[in-house]
Amino acid sequence: MLNNAAETKKFKSGFISIIGRPNVGKSTFLNRVIGQKIAIMSDKPQTTRNKIQGVLTLADAQMIFIDTPGIHKPKHKLGDFMMKVAQNTLKEVDLILFMVNAQEGFGRGEEFILEKFKAIQTPVFLVINKIDQIHPDDLLPIIESYKEKYSFQEIVPISALEGNNVERLLSQIKEILPEGPQYYPADQVTDHPERFIITELIREKALHLTREEIPHSIAVVLDKMEHQQDKDLIHIMATVIVERDSQKGIIIGKQGSMLKEIGKRARTDIENLLGSKVFLELWVKVQKDWRNKMSQLRDYGFNEDEY
């Protein structure tokens, strides 16, 4: 039997949870690593609601990243749910990436998260993101201040947006992963079905185009997805759920202009995702107080049992 280098080098794999306060850039990092948009991003806090796995397969390793909702103090049932999702992933992973924003100092939010780490054995890397936004001289003091707070296995400054140092972080991650199997086929980049990503892309456009009061009041449901062979396109029908009539008005916009713009932008992303022409039909519906009603949350894909 041949015993060449390739045979002696064992395959490594593992689960890596990305944890941090809202808006620090967790989803941006995930998309950058995967090289494809699987998690929506926005400048509004609490963009990510569900746990999203992104899979990176290399010749000698597979890394399964888990993007989580930003950790914060819950104000309503949806917030509770999001916190639970973030915390439950901590225990069972091989590595935690604790992401912070280089522009913001250490605060109560960070302290709250570090407290959670003390109860678990999982190694933690501190990832200082958005270094493109600070002067290089300011980096060392940030690193020093975090060193005192917790014994991180590594401290890695990056820019998820511009890609600085991301490769280095990946090789450090590979370093500490255990030997393990290839859990997913090499061409699979996420565990989430296309249907979920489609509704998320629509939600993202609504987030981007509307102001503060809207973002957390919406959910998107996919009503129909059908391949129309004769026209060689995919017909998608989806409903945007809001909490109040006034919000419905905002989402629809003047003579339907807002909804049209949301649809136009979402369609471009969905076409990229599916690699096909898409006809997107959007509807808007008011469902009062949906965020506090657990049964409705389930209808909209927030399934606690999965976590």
Ligand SMILES: Nc1nc2c(ncn2[C@@H]2O[C@H](COP(=O)(O)OP(=O)(O)OP(=O)(O)O)[C@@H](O)[C@H]2O)c(=O)[nH]1
């Ligand atoms: N300048 C800069 N902006 C970044 C970087 N990474 C992310 N951002 C921006 O920060 C904002 C938040 O990014 P997200 O990836 O949605 O943040 P998140 O941590 O997933 O947020 P939640 O899902 O709400 O917890 C977006 O506007 C991003 O474009 C970075 O490295 N540099």
Ligand SMILES: [Mg+2]
């Ligand atoms: Mg996110």
